[in-house]
Amino acid sequence: MRVVEEEYDVVVCGGGLAGFSAALASARHGARTALVHDRPVLGGNSSSEVRVTVHGAAAVHPYARETGIISEALIEERAVNHAVIEENGWTNSVWDLTLYDMAMRTENLTLHLNTPVEDVEVTDGRITTVIARTLNAETILRIRGRYVIDCTGDGVVGDLAGVTSYHGIEAASEYDEPSAPDSASELTMGNSLHFKTVDTGRPVEFTPPEWAVSYDDPEFFRSGGRLIQTVASGYWFIEIGPPWNTIYDNEAIRHELTRQVLGIWDFLKNKDPYWSEKSRNLALDWVGQVPGKRESRRLLGEVFLTEHHLRGEKPFDDEVAFGGWYVDLHTPGGLYAEVAEPVTSGLFTEAYDDAAEEEAAVEELAEKPGVSKYVGPYGIPLRALVSREIDNLLFAGRVVSSTHAALGSLRVMGTVATMGQAVGTHAAILTERGATRAGDLSEIERLQQTLLRDGCFLPNVRNADPLDLARTARVSASSEQRVSSIDVDTEDNLGGLGHWSQGHPVYPASGRLEQGLAQWIAVGDTPSIETLSVLLDNTSGQAREIEATIYAVDGIWDYRLEPGAPLRSGTLTVEPGERWATWPVGLTAAELPAGGYVRLHLGAAADVEWKLSDAVLPGQVGGYEVAEKRLRRFGGGSTFSFSVEPPLAPYGPSNVLSGVTRPTSSTNVWRSDPQAALPQWVELAWDAPVELSQVQITFAGHLLREYHGEPPLFRDPQTAKAYTIEAWDGDGWVELARERDNYTNRVVHDLPETRTDRIRLVVTETNGDPSASVYEIRAYASAVCTLPAYR
Structure with missing residues (x-):
């Protein structure tokens, strides 16, 4: 067995979307970063091994889609993927490759895939070494790091380091949470296994193995929240937890879920009075063998979030991420429970995908349980992502310091990705400063402004970047939509x-x-x-x-x-x-x-x-x-x-300097008159010439809803496709940068050294919208903006 010693500034353990975002953020800000992941592909539950689609705040709230690193990945995947999103089970390897490609494009980042963490060494309240084994390579890695980020989902690093953790459900008497039950328990939400089918174009038979579960009652799939809308792929409700432990009994759960998947498909294919006919030409194309976990350990941070924090109106001073998914608490027991998930059970009473029947099946929500579960958008504090007991440990993902009830909202992948980018950026800033404690909040404003500059959104923080020269400019435009x-x-x-x-x-x-x-x-x-x-x-x-x-x-x-x-x-x-x-x-x-x-x-x-x-x-x-x-x-x-x-007149040019890059208390977007032909421009002007070397633009698009509604090879029509950045030299406009085929929302341009009192963005073509549409323009004297993976 070979032993390899390595040393980094930041060691991120776990390559799901939280760890992926943490590692890229850390490396982009100059920290030497290692990403240690136990699977061969990145993305965790979203990967092609598990195939859970990325949900977040935009499922419930308009213009609440997560931005930053996760947005780069989702935009790129839709732009290059031929596959239609069919909810759970659809994900193909294009998504895996998109994440891998982004990681490989990132300087200062070392990937260790197929490498589970086995132990840690702790000295004087700090993790000094992470010990991991690279499978199929007979290699033990001893990785030292100034800061360690636990994004393992199960809190493996924190548990090995002796951090206090929580497992199960708190009673209502502990925190007076609306969604908490009367009695505490060690029960958790379960794990799910998905499948995908393919249309063969001709009738095809399916005979289940003898060991598969047998289902015979159609009402089981018409009740309890076990909604079936498609036989293309699915389903989240093929879920098992208790009586098994979602950590220690993961393999037993996997075997039981495989029995369940084949039994459910047998019922739909051969027995269901409605779906059997629709399944005539369908064959199983893929059955997952890596269960997707919802809940296991939660690590103790400096703040312990409860459901009240998700509903409160008072923002955290150390807000670094946000959420907005509803309090989505699946019933422990999953398929063995009478009701799999109360909100879905209350919303839907039919299981058919015919448009008229579906419309009739969706009842009024006034008397439904889901109403009381809506929360957010709400801010997430850094202190809920920093260990109270280990000085150099941070964490993100479903290990967040919270109650079971709060986790119902916090756990979804769009949300955990924003947590990951926050802690990765924080770790890099701490490394640069030579700080010794992950809980050091002395530069929280710098962290918040850095996250905003990197394309993230914080509900209660506006652009106040002292380096952004655009904030001192006057703004005008060629036209505006009324x-x-x-x-x-x-x-x-x-x-x-x-x-x-x-x-x-x-x-x-x-x-x-x-x-x-x-x-x-x-x-x-x-x-x-x-x-x-x-x-x-x-x-x-x-x-x-x-x-x-x-x-x-x-x-x-x-x-x-x-x-x-x-x-x-x-x-x-x-x-x-x-x-x-x-x-x-x-x-x-x-x-x-x-x-x-x-x-x-x-x-x-x-x-x-x-x-x-x-x-x-x-x-x-x-x-x-x-x-x-x-x-x-x-x-x-x-x-x-x-x-x-x-x-x-809600779309004036002053919106590009509002400090917010999406509609919130106002539209915060400039839109040119759709009746005026492109090109259209928006201009920044200063009272005296300024030195410029970098410009960052946030175009409209990719915010209104989750990306589930976006078709294959999608390019948001609101996003500018072709544009130029120009500077006034006293005699005319001089081109500084040109783009001919853009489809992403945050773009950064390093400029030739420029001294000017006026610059303008000229949009010559969009991806379909007749209006040019811009949320924000930033301008800098030095190159401080991190570069997106795709540009």
Whole structure:
């Protein structure tokens, strides 16, 4: 057996999306970094070995998709992958290769794959050495590092180091969490195994082995949250945990899950009254043999997160990541439990994929358990990712310092990737400073501003980067989009980003006023709103009266049904048929939230439908009423048909210097007039010449929803494809950089040494949108921005 000694600044253990993001972030910031991973491919549960799709805050909240390193990976995968996303089980090796390619492009990063951690050495409260074995190479690695990051999922490093850990479920009496049960237990959420099928084009038989589980009752797959919408791949509910331990009994769970997968496929293929016919030409193409874990150990950090932290309005001063998935607690026991997962069980009662049947199956949520589980978007503090007991240990992923209930939201892969990038960046900064404690928060503002500069999003932190010269500039543009009307006939300018479904259930499926509906309307610099009209279809055969209310709201994530005193209240009379109902609201500038949002509410009215637009109006989304006087995003983030006079002005050029790179309390995006032909430009000007060597641009796109709705080879139409960066030399514009085939959102350009008092971005072509669309422009005298993997 060969023994190899290595030394790094940062050692990241675990190559799931948390560890992958941590390692790339650390290395990009100059720290010599090792990534030690026990599998042959990166990505953990998202890899082709497990095939769980990457979920995050955008599943619930509009414009809440995670950015940073995870965004680079997801954008690239969709741009080069031929495969349609079919929820769990679909992932192919294109995703594996995308992650591997990003790692190989990263300087200062050493990969050790097929290398599980076996032990650690601890001296004076610090991990000095990580001991790992490279499988099939008869090699023991003794890796020393100044900082160690545990992203193993099971908290292997922390456990070996003697860190306090938690396993199981806390009782409600411990933290008074709404989702906690009366009694504590050692139970956990289970592990899942997926499968994938292929259409052979002809009938094909399937005979299960004798040892497979036998299912005979169709009702088992029509209840308990075990929703079947496709036989292409799946399912998350093929899940087993207790009575087995998800760590020590992982192999026993794997064997049992294999029996379950084959038995379930046998039922669907040969016995189910609905799915057997649809499965006639399908054959099993892949059955996983690496179970995907949801929960095991949680390590003790300097802050212990509870469900209340996810619901609280007070932000953490050390916010470094964010989440927004709902409190998704699967029932311990999985397939052995009567209800696999309460929220899904409450939302869906049918198991068919026919569009009409699916729409009928999705019931009103007002009485459903999922309503109380929605949280966020919320910030995650660094102190929940730093060990309280080991000075140089950080961690990210499902090992986060939290209760079982809080983990229900924190555990999803989009969220853990943002945690990983935060701790990797923090470790690199600590290394540069020569700091000795991972819990050193003396430069937390620097860490936050670095994360923002690297493309991450923090809900409660804006760009205040002292090095960003753009913050002192004046901004102007060639044109800007003004909004007067969006209706059913509005051209779908955003290339398939209309009312999203693509096989994934969205609720509601139409604008029928079976419950109250709402539309967030971005005001921008509009001086007044004289009239507000909505397009309604009254099929009752008689005039109907609908209660209408307008509120000022804090932003697109202000879900309060009654956020304050109404700006206006009234009644709209709607004659039979499809027609515009006009309301002379007469709102003045003094009443409108400058730069922010108002929200129009329509009360429930039988046989009346508020018509949806097929187009998307960026930053402006619909909502629907749920229980507890709350609203939720409508469908996949659709826009209801409405018109205003005078036209709204929410997309001015000043938005590129707002300090926020997505719609939140305002749209935060400049959009050129879609009626004005490209090229269009946005310009920064200073009172005196500045020295420039680097420019970073954040284009629009890839934010509204999760990437599940994006087709193969997708390029977001809002993202600029071809553009130039130009500087004024006193006589004319001089080209500094040119791009002809861009499809990503964060781009960085190193410029020739330039002294100028004006630069401009000129967008000559987008990937489909007639408007040029930019969230942010940054400018620097030196090269401080990390370079994306693909540029």
